[in-house]
Amino acid sequence: MxxxxxxxxxxxxxxxxxxxxxxxxxxxxxxxxxxxxxxxxxxxxxxxxxxxxxxxxxxxxxxxxxxxxxxxxxxxxxxxxxxxxxxxxxGNGFDIKKSYDNITIIGGGVGLAPLYFLFKTLKKMNKKVIVYAGFRTLSEIFFEEEFSSIGEFIISTQDGTKGNKGLIIDILDKDCDYYFTCGPALMMESVRKILGQNGQFLLEERMACGFGACMSCVCKTKFGAKRVCKEGPVFFANEF
Ligand SMILES: Cc1cc2nc3c(=O)[nH]c(=O)nc-3n(C[C@H](O)[C@H](O)[C@H](O)COP(=O)(O)OP(=O)(O)OC[C@H]3O[C@@H](n4cnc5c(N)ncnc54)[C@H](O)[C@@H]3O)c2cc1C
Ligand code: FES
CATH class of the missing domain: 2.40.30.10 (Translation factors)
Structure with a gap:
């Protein structure tokens, strides 16, 4: 509540x-x-x-x-x-009960922020999880120690100033049962193309009321219009 x-x-x-x-x-x-x-x-x-x-x-x-x-x-x-x-x-948060054992988390820029709490929670459940984090450049990297102290954390920067050079989607290991992602829309769309429909997205649409009353955050899904603040911000990949 x-x-x-x-x-x-x-x-x-x-x-x-x-x-x-x-x-x-x-x-x-x-x-x-x-x-x-x-x-x-x-x-x-x-x-x-x-x-x-x-x-x-x-x-x-x-x-x-x-x-x-x-x-x-x-x-x-x-x-x-x-x-x-x-x-x-x-919002509804990630559905972690349905997740599989071999999990990939993919975050882009500040979209990595909500994935830290998710990562901690999944690790406490003894799940096998790898986190991939894409940034533009070294100076924008945050929470490297926090993530690394819990488990496997792979970084890429577009300019190669830290970690792998290029986009994070270029180095994703396809061998996972399930994924969770948050970041730029283009990155999440690429993740879906690469890893398929077994996953969940956190959308960061513009909002007003934040609790379902104003309809300003509606997004189109296969199953009709949904409010990102109420039915989301987490959606299943197969809803799009
Ligand atoms: C569910 C949810 C969770 C979020 N979590 C985080 C978080 O953990 N960390 C974080 O940094 N941001 C997060 N955001 C985005 C954050 O709410 C916006 O960046 C913030 O409201 C912008 O306020 P502003 O007044 O600084 O920018 P504004 O002056 O309102 O806008 C500045 C620029 O940012 C763009 N913008 C504003 N809001 C958004 C948005 N929601 N999505 C995409 N572009 C936007 C505008 O189009 C404009 O170009 C989240 C958004 C949602 C909906
Ligand atoms: S922000 Fe008002 S309905 Fe979502």
Missing amino acids: KKQDFLKVISNNLIAKNIFKMCLVCGCDLEFIPGQFLNIKIDGFYLRRPMSICDFENGIITIVYKIVGKGTEALSKISKGNKLDVIFPL
């Missing part, structure tokens, strides 16, 4: 080029599913900004976000000690 609360910011730091990590105290006993998101009110902006739950541990919610416009820029200036008006948890 979603709730609205004021969550205290305990840190908000630059961790890579234009990428920030913010930790919020969640004084609640809610359970979160990887892939769910928060909708954050930022002073001076009418619409809330959706951000995936990147981690949840010991009552602390972590988000990792990229500055792409005025809202995220304002978010980056919020100092620790402030409280943010947040609606959470929203």
